[in-house]
Amino acid sequence: METNYTKTGIRVIDEHHNKLLSVITSLSDIINKKNCKVELFEVFQKLVLYAENYFVEEEYLMQQNSYKNFSKHKIEHNKFIAKLINLQANLNNNKNSCVELHEFLVRWYEKHIVEYDNNTVEFLKSKIK
Numbered sequence: 375m376e377t378n379y380t381k382t383g384i385r386v387i388d389e390h391h392n393k394l395l396s397v398i399t400s401l402s403d404i405i406n407k408k409n410c411k412v413e414l415f416e417v418f419q420k421l422v423l424y425a426e427n428y429f430v431e432e433e434y435l436m437q438q439n440s441y442k443n444f445s446k447h448k449i450e451h452n453k454f455i456a457k458l459i460n461l462q463a464n465l466n467n468n469k470n471s472c473v474e475l476h477e478f479l480v481r482w483y484e485k486h487i488v489e490y491d492n493n494t495v496e497f498l499k500s501k502i503k
């Protein structure tokens with residue numbers, strides 16, 4: 375996975391993107407150490423916090439600046455939360471659960487952060503500056 379993250383220049387968004395990257399990295403370590411049974415629950419806790427804090431802040435920024443694609447973007451956030459709940463409900467604390475969560479997060483990072491958040495960032499920068 376590409377980890378050379380390009381900063382957006384918007385502090386709140388950069389901080390949270392970095393937070394997600396660190397969760398993905400720690401999940402890789404857990405898989406490598408075969409430690410899913412012990413540590414997967416903690417990873418979910420971190421992701422719930424990530425989603426609660428980051429999505430709210432990002433949605434606030436979009437709303438404050440009357441971003442036209444706000445609803446579309448919010449739908450993606452809601453899908454992330456729904457998927458997280460679904461994965462947690464089917465959690466077996468085994469390697470497969472870890473790998474499935476890892477794949478989901480990498481896809482989310484590549485798709486959402488690169489596509490949606492970057493489009494949003496471009497818009498916000500034109501408004502904020």
Ligand SMILES: [Fe+2]
Nearest residue numbers: 432447490491
């Ligand atoms: Fe987003």
